[in-house]
Amino acid sequence: MAAPELFDRIVIGAGIVGLATAKALLEGQGGNLVLVEAEDRxxxxxxxxxxxxxxxxxxxxxxxxxxxxxxxGREALVEYCQAKSISYERCGKLVVATQPEELPRLDELIRRGEANGLTGIVRLGPEGLKEHEPHVVGIGGLFVPATGIVNYRDVAAAMLQDVRAAGGDVRLQCPAGAIRREGGTWIVTTPNGEVSAPHLIACAGVQADRVARRAGTRPDCSMVPFRGEYHVLRPEREHLVRNLIYPVPDPRFPFLGVHFTRMAKGGVEAGPNAVLALHRNGYRWRDVSLRDTLDAALTPALWRMGLRYWRTGFGEVHRSLSKRAFAKALQRLVPEITAQDLRPGGAGVRAQALDADGTLADDFRITKAPGAFHVLSAPSPAATASLAIGEHIAREAKAHFATS
Ligand SMILES: Cc1cc2nc3c(=O)[nH]c(=O)nc-3n(C[C@H](O)[C@H](O)[C@H](O)COP(=O)(O)OP(=O)(O)OC[C@H]3O[C@@H](n4cnc5c(N)ncnc54)[C@H](O)[C@@H]3O)c2cc1C
Structure with a gap:
């Protein structure tokens, strides 16, 4: 068998976190790097x-x-889009309260936003809401000017070019299989042979827990895939939504609730909901993996979460199976929407990390192992924050790898 190819670092996963990390490592610290990605893009x-x-x-x-x-990351992303001529827009978003109990939560959102450095948040009454979005009906709300839209595929494509330009070796259709460490060197098996490096950074999204385990790390959370399904508005009804319209989030859940999003590539999306996926890459109900389903079923944390949130879970499944129920959730924000205005859109699968007690892990989670980093949980807003996450990992890696 051929000797493993030797690099300074191995990065697993060409999602936006892996790409931003590879970019920060190469541009900030030089050396070489191989980035392996399971998919063909x-x-x-x-x-x-x-x-x-x-x-x-x-x-x-x-x-x-x-x-x-x-x-x-948000500001770095905007600068990056400008530098790379990636189309983006800072259109702002509306958060709409429709129930009296949501009004105090708006105050809490302002407090949090300002503590997080946001300026220019405007508290609105019912008329103010209509000035921004004439078809919205609510009892109060917020306008948040810093929010924007972009197509993250474009951003990832630009990052991939940067990684290659900085000397990174990006290998697509190259899934990382077995991972072992021998004498301080990581060796990763891929279909094209072995690659090796003293340092490993795994950014494997919904597979993060499995990749960590294969590298000998016991993750402190389990990964559960939640599909988020979208509908798109029929073009003749797109005028009902100017920009972004969100409900006031329920503080018990990390998901934001179905909302309207004008897309950078054109059109208006409605969603996403959140249903348990029976495949870690399960974009449709019919995508079922026995291994992934068994894994989920044998995860005690998922049962604990299910006991706590079963009612919400049934609601999400109902909205997934019934366009009318989906439309009803949207009517809370824009009452004129009907089921006929909606066409099936795409879907995304969230990598939702669960703590052992069934709590939905909320914050980013990046763990260290000797000579390695594992991004165990990078939920939303990790795409917005990606450039900052990459810089953060590169900084931490410099210190950590100097001693491990
Ligand atoms: C429905 C939905 C809506 C969202 N909306 C927003 C939003 O509007 N704004 C925002 O900021 N964030 C949003 N997020 C969150 C954001 O998309 C994610 O936080 C971010 O994309 C995570 O990036 P990642 O690189 O960690 O994961 P991914 O993009 O999933 O990338 C992981 C990569 O690892 C690869 N991989 C896995 N295993 C292996 C292996 N063994 N070998 C090689 N490669 C492997 C996978 O193929 C994949 O390409 C949303 C997420 C979802 C699901």
């Missing part, structure tokens, strides 16, 4: 199937990784 999973929102950072607990990296 970058951004094939979460990154390329998300809502395309540049999040402002309104929701996140001040001081959390999400809050700090979203704030710096």
């Amino acid at each position: 970058p951004a094939a999973h979460q990154t390329g199937n998300n809502s395309g929102v540049i999040h402002a950072g309104l929701y996140y607990r001040p001081g959390s990784m999400k809050a700090t990296l979203c704030a710096t």
